[in-house]
Amino acid sequence: MALMLIKFDLKKRVKLAQTVWFMYWFAVMAGVLVFSMGLFFKIELRKRSEFMDNNESHFLPNLLILMGLITCVTNAFGGKICYDSLDPSKFAKWKPMLKNFLVSCMCFNSLLLMTALLCFLMRIPLQFTLTEGLKNGMRYYKDTDTPGRCYMKRTLDLMQIEFRCCGNDNYRDWFEFQWVSNRYLDFSSKEVKDRIGSNVDGQYLMDAVPFSCCNPSSPRPCIQYQMTNNSAHYSYDHHTEDLNVWKRGCRDALLSYYGSMMNTIGALVVLVTILEVAVIIGLQYIHSSLSTLANPEDPESESEGWILEKTVKETFTDIMAKMKAMGKGSKVEEGGEAVVATVS
Amino acid sequence: MVLLKMKFTQQRRVHLAQGLWLLSWLAVMCGAFVFCLGVYLKTELLRREEVMDNTEIHVVPNILMMVGLASVGTNWVASRVCQDSLEGSRFPRWKVLLLAWFVVAALLCCLLIAAVVLSYALQGHLEESLKVGLRNGIRFYKDTDVPGRCFQKETIDRLQMEFRCCGNNNFRDWFEVQWVSNRYLDFTSKEVKDRIRSNVDGRYLLDSVPFSCCNPASPRPCLQNHLTDNSAHYDYEYQSEELNLYNRGCRQALIDYYMGLMNSIGPGVLSVILIQMSVLLSLRYLQTAVEGAMALENPEDDSEGYLLEKGVKETFEEIKANVLSMLKFRQVDPTSTEESPEAANAKKVADNTKEKAGSSTPAS
Numbered sequence: 135m136a137l138m139l140i141k142f143d144l145k146k147r148v149k150l151a152q153t154v155w156f157m158y159w160f161a162v163m164a165g166v167l168v169f170s171m172g173l174f175f176k177i178e179l180r181k182r183s184e185f186m187d188n189n190e191s192h193f194l195p196n197l198l199i200l201m202g203l204i205t206c207v208t209n210a211f212g213g214k215i216c217y218d219s220l221d222p223s224k225f226a227k228w229k230p231m232l233k234n235f236l237v238s239c240m241c242f243n244s245l246l247l248m249t250a251l252l253c254f255l256m257r258i259p260l261q262f263t264l265t266e267g268l269k270n271g272m273r274y275y276k277d278t279d280t281p282g283r284c285y286m287k288r289t290l291d292l293m294q295i296e297f298r299c300c301g302n303d304n305y306r307d308w309f310e311f312q313w314v315s316n317r318y319l320d321f322s323s324k325e326v327k328d329r330i331g332s333n334v335d336g337q338y339l340m341d342a343v344p345f346s347c348c349n350p351s352s353p354r355p356c357i358q359y360q361m362t363n364n365s366a367h368y369s370y371d372h373h374t375e376d377l378n379v380w381k382r383g384c385r386d387a388l389l390s391y392y393g394s395m396m397n398t399i400g401a402l403v404v405l406v407t408i409l410e411v412a413v414i415i416g417l418q419y420i421h422s423s424l425s426t427l428a429n430p431e432d433p434e435s436e437s438e439g440w441i442l443e444k445t446v447k448e449t450f451t452d453i454m455a456k457m458k459a460m461g462k463g464s465k466v467e468e469g470g471e472a473v474v475a476t477v478s
Numbered sequence: 479m480v481l482l483k484m485k486f487t488q489q490r491r492v493h494l495a496q497g498l499w500l501l502s503w504l505a506v507m508c509g510a511f512v513f514c515l516g517v518y519l520k521t522e523l524l525r526r527e528e529v530m531d532n533t534e535i536h537v538v539p540n541i542l543m544m545v546g547l548a549s550v551g552t553n554w555v556a557s558r559v560c561q562d563s564l565e566g567s568r569f570p571r572w573k574v575l576l577l578a579w580f581v582v583a584a585l586l587c588c589l590l591i592a593a594v595v596l597s598y599a600l601q602g603h604l605e606e607s608l609k610v611g612l613r614n615g616i617r618f619y620k621d622t623d624v625p626g627r628c629f630q631k632e633t634i635d636r637l638q639m640e641f642r643c644c645g646n647n648n649f650r651d652w653f654e655v656q657w658v659s660n661r662y663l664d665f666t667s668k669e670v671k672d673r674i675r676s677n678v679d680g681r682y683l684l685d686s687v688p689f690s691c692c693n694p695a696s697p698r699p700c701l702q703n704h705l706t707d708n709s710a711h712y713d714y715e716y717q718s719e720e721l722n723l724y725n726r727g728c729r730q731a732l733i734d735y736y737m738g739l740m741n742s743i744g745p746g747v748l749s750v751i752l753i754q755m756s757v758l759l760s761l762r763y764l765q766t767a768v769e770g771a772m773a774l775e776n777p778e779d780d781s782e783g784y785l786l787e788k789g790v791k792e793t794f795e796e797i798k799a800n801v802l803s804m805l806k807f808r809q810v811d812p813t814s815t816e817e818s819p820e821a822a823n824a825k826k827v828a829d830n831t832k833e834k835a836g837s838s839t840p841a842s
Contacts (some may be wrong), residue, residue, distance in 0.1 A: 345702070
């Protein structure tokens with residue numbers, strides 16, 4: 135017994151073909167959308183590649199771009215088939231390859247679903263890349279005279295201002311790096327010599343943060359220097375001070391930014407997959423209704439359309455049997471050759 | 479002598495009506511476009527209204543919005559006229575409305591030109607308004623505990639960071655104002671007491687700027703305090719230091735921004751004026767050509783279309799005469815009611831006898 139059998143007359147077939155043709159054109163737009171989202175994501179990753187150590191994986195945006203292109207092509211092709219289905223002579227040339235086309239569309243759909251799943255999972259490798267990248271960013275903050283790193287300061291400052299974040303996890307990360315270049319340190323001064331002598335690597339470490347960490351919403355002019363020293367500033371307690379500098383770490387800020395982008399893209403790809411399944415079902419109905427015409431010569435005769443010729447279970451056992459037969463067939467051939475060899 | 483006469487065959491009239499219908503729908507879109515431009519300009523001005531002292535400059539986006547809406551309606555009417563112009567029965571009802579339409583369309587064009595002119599003419603007013611607004615903003619920077627002014631600090635900080643500017647004219651404006659609130663000053667410290675005593679008003683003045691003046695492109699971590707003291711920082715000379723802070727004043731930055739906005743809106747508005755003028759002229763031709771055709775014995779014959787029935791000067795004289803006679807008519811009425819009722823009656827009787835005499839003489 136066929137799965138979801140529907141009776142079709144000419145009028146219904148024409149209507150079905152027109153509807154599926156419209157849906158194919160929607161699906162082409164959806165393919166363009168997936169392509170452009172992949173492109174957008176790629177550009178956003180490139181923009182901040184300095185904070186990912188230039189090491190970020192472009193696998194996902196490249197996959198989205200490829201999927202978008204393939205979606206466009208297959209759906210345009212499917213639309214052409216729908217358009218031709220109303221004309222029996224034109225449809226005859228598509229008929230033989232239609233079954234293979236439908237099977238390949240199903241495989242492509244499953245690939246699309248995997249892409250959507252990847253979008254949701256990509257957050258995890260991104261987290262590691264960002265941690266490394268931001269740490270290096272802060273380390274090279276002072277190297278404004280080193281070629282290749284001279285824009286790191288500006289980029290990091292602008293990013294902290296734009297994303298309203300400070301440091302990797304929080305502002306204390308800045309205390310562990312020397313972010314003032316040696317060019318601007320007076321090595322004859324006692325204070326500088328003390329600070330450099332106070333740690334193993336000979337670095338000038340301060341309990342201070344760059345100006346880009348300052349929060350404009352603070353009621354007080356920004357306190358950047360001597361942040362852990364309560365007596366250095368009037369009426370200041372660094373344990374309770376909330377609004378002075380940004381509390382959030384830049385890794386969290388960037389992760390949530392990219393995370394929301396990827397979630398949106400993943401959700402849209404799932405919707406596109408559902409649309410694709412719908413057009414495949416539509417095309418299967420067209421295919422089955424046109425191949426079961428009661429009177430093959432008369433285009434106005436009635437026919438039946440279905441999703442699967444037999445029930446799901448029967449179709450599955452059929453496919454398994456076919457695969458076994460193919461496997462046995464190759465075995466028999468080998469056995470036959472061996473027999474022939476022994477005989478001869 | 480007729481102005482710019484053109485011959486119209488039936489075919490040409492039909493083409494003119496169709497072309498004008500398309501053009502008037504294009505003009506409707508342009509009207510919507512002008513409205514959107516006005517809305518955009520107004521939102522941009524409103525976003526920074528806290529640093530502006532007055533709203534005189536808002537007249538430009540207001541005109542644009544008004545004209546945009548009016549032109550959508552006007553051009554829609556023009557498209558309806560085009561649709562009816564080819565049917566002899568439906569066209570006459572537009573006759574009266576068309577004169578009003580021409581006046582309104584010409585008025586819209588004039589208003590658009592006025593908007594463009596004003597956007598340049600009001601630049602001085604905008605500058606003044608920004609000067610006062612920014613000065614107040616800088617003065618009230620420290621008042622984060624005063625209701626009504628508590629967001630001034632955040633506004634000025636975000637403005638300076640977004641527009642990459644510092645102070646009103648330059649960063650030295652911050653030296654003249656106390657921008658650190660008294661709540662965060664330790665009045666027992668000698669340094670604070672010295673600074674407060676060093677000026678007449680008892681303000682705590684510094685040669686420092688807020689952090690939002692810092693330039694991220696500087697190779698050196700930002701120097702905010704003791705800016706005029708070369709010895710306070712290693713390897714620092716404030717006269718030659720260029721990249722440390724933003725050099726531009728916020729007034730200049732905002733003026734440049736708004737002038738750039740109006741300059742890019744200008745060509746769009748000018749092309750809308752051109753389109754509106756062409757709709758106006760084409761509709762005049764269509765009106766005269768169709769009216770001429772309807773007056774002929776065979777409506778499908780050739781007719782003439784023109785812009786003005788008489789020359790420009792003669793038409794102007796005629797309009798002047800019409801307006802004056804309308805005014806005179808109004809003046810004559812009050813003077814006639816002042817006359818005594820008997821005199822009016824006598825006048826009426828005399829008129830009647832004159833008419834009777836006049837009518838009787840031809841009979842006899």
